Amino acid sequence: MSEPLRIALAGLGTVGGGVIRLIEANADLIARRAGRPIVITTVSARNRQKDRGFEVSRYAWEDDMVILGERPDVDVVVELVGGADGPALALARTTFEAGKALVTANKAMIAHHGVELATKAEAAKVALKFEAAVAGGIPVIKGLKEGVAANEIARVYGILNGTCNYILSTMEDTGRDFADVLAEAQAKGYAEADPTFDIDGIDAAHKLSILSSIAFGTAVDFAPVAATGIRRVLAADIAQADALGYYIRLIGMAETEVDAAGNRRLFQRVHPHLVHRDHPLAHVDGATNAVVAEGNFVGRLLFQGAGAGDGPTASAVVADLIDIARGDIGAPFSIPVAELDHAAPADVGHRTGKAYIRFNVADRPGVLAEITAAMRDAGVSIESLIQKGGADNAPVMVSMVTHEGPESAISEALRLLDGSPVLAEPPLVMHILGE
Known part of the structure; x- marks a missing residue:
């Protein structure tokens, strides 16, 4: 030997x-x-x-x-x-x-x-x-670099942070609010004493930038990744999502697109999503990670498993050592650095889809009229709207699901409402991931 x-x-x-x-x-x-x-x-x-x-x-x-x-x-x-x-x-x-x-x-x-x-x-x-x-013991980097190397990847997305997934799925199972479950996660060692990197989506954004580089042959670039965490998700949001047939998950998503001038652009975003209960990511519970890659010949692949911990992460480290012992050097990002594409960030405004929007508003006449007028003026079509009353003089929760439409229209509606005295706090927007 x-x-x-x-x-x-x-x-x-x-x-x-x-x-x-x-x-x-x-x-x-x-x-x-x-x-x-x-x-x-x-x-x-x-x-x-x-x-x-x-x-x-x-x-x-x-x-x-x-x-x-x-x-x-x-x-x-x-x-x-x-x-x-x-x-x-x-x-x-x-x-x-x-x-x-x-x-x-x-x-x-x-x-x-x-x-x-x-x-x-x-x-x-x-x-x-x-x-x-990325994703602890799940061999997703090796899978992208080797297993689907012959495929053009349309998009890569998934649950990339076990702490956030533990918190959201526990809130889902127990009906408890974010702060209570976060404290439990810290006591159990699932969350750090300072959980900022996890719950604000930064950890997932780091991982997403690496995955998108390997999937699309682009130079890894963390700066443009738009990251929103789960701090503002309420137990009431989770209950409402469940009533609509969805679960809430923090999803990192990346894909490339070609702009009007024919230039390739890169979309990268970490954001809480409503995930349809028939989607494979909907039932990923606890501190588990899962990544979906969609190739033009292989179709949809799901990589799922333990995203952290001594055993799974050590397994990934030693697998890399075995490759090196075998003489496998290879390009770190699958293709040589000189050939990596420096794709500009995508403009998200023209992206289309459905969204969940939650407002906490003053309980007084005319509030719904003001919200719906802003939606109308911005060109947002409302699929469903629910208002839940609170205690005396307490803010009321108004939540809606939009019909499919451009994200720019939702941004414009929120701009029209910005600074309105009816809003107790800024609205929460979560995009919807279908089946």
Whole structure:
């Protein structure tokens, strides 16, 4: 058997511990599948003395993790520290400058610096792999890069954040409101103490930008991704959606389109959607992730599974290591960086569809007339409208579903209502994903 593939591991948290346990538990199987053993030689973390439940003294230790890529006893660096910049990015750059391969689970770094890092990896003729950066243990990146490589992908979309999905599906099952369920998710470890990246859609947006790059052959570009989270979703919204035959899910969606001048443009958005109960994403519950890809020959594919956790994420990391041990370098984003398309962001105004709009309004005469007049003047056709009364002097919830129409019309209706004294807060808009 060939010489071992020697690994340096930066970060010994949940995922780092999972990688160590997986490599140790399945060492013989991994060696047979990789064609040579995969061994950890060096590790680095913030605190050497921390009790992690496994022994690290058998590995060499580096206090400065950026040095890992320069060590002569390392072939591949595994970065599991996180963060778009700082030590993680410095480590990645040093690793490629030293001619070493990099495996990372860092979706923020890839979303913000993926083109730069892929350029460095290609110049050094080494691998940059990041299967674990999107959807944990689900092999969706490998599926897009390899399984459907012959297809033109029409769109890719899905549930990309397990924390949000846990909160929404728990609200659905229990009728409890967002703040209560978020606190429970934090107590159970499904949500961070500061859950901003998850519940505001930023984590899902990072992942979506990576998926769209691979699916469409475009340069990864996080900045134009429009992200709206789930903070404002009420238990009443979920009940109303259920009555209409829908579930609410945070969906990241990307697709390309051609504008009037014949230029390809890229649409990327993370947004809570009403998902029809017959759609495969409607019944994805708990902290599960799911991604749908639609190819012109393969049709609709669904990738579903655990989107986080030590075991699933470690599985994705080690799968990348096995590929490298086999000699698989490949272009990080499926095609060489020089051939990636720098598609401009799409104009969403002309996109058509149905939407759910919820208003919290003052309980007084003329409120509905003002809302419906704004819809009429903007050209929005209302399919259904429900008003639910509240307690004395409390705001009233008015929710509606529109007929299919351009998103620009809804934006115009909300502009006409902006600043109206009848609105207790800005309206909530959720687009509708059909069957």
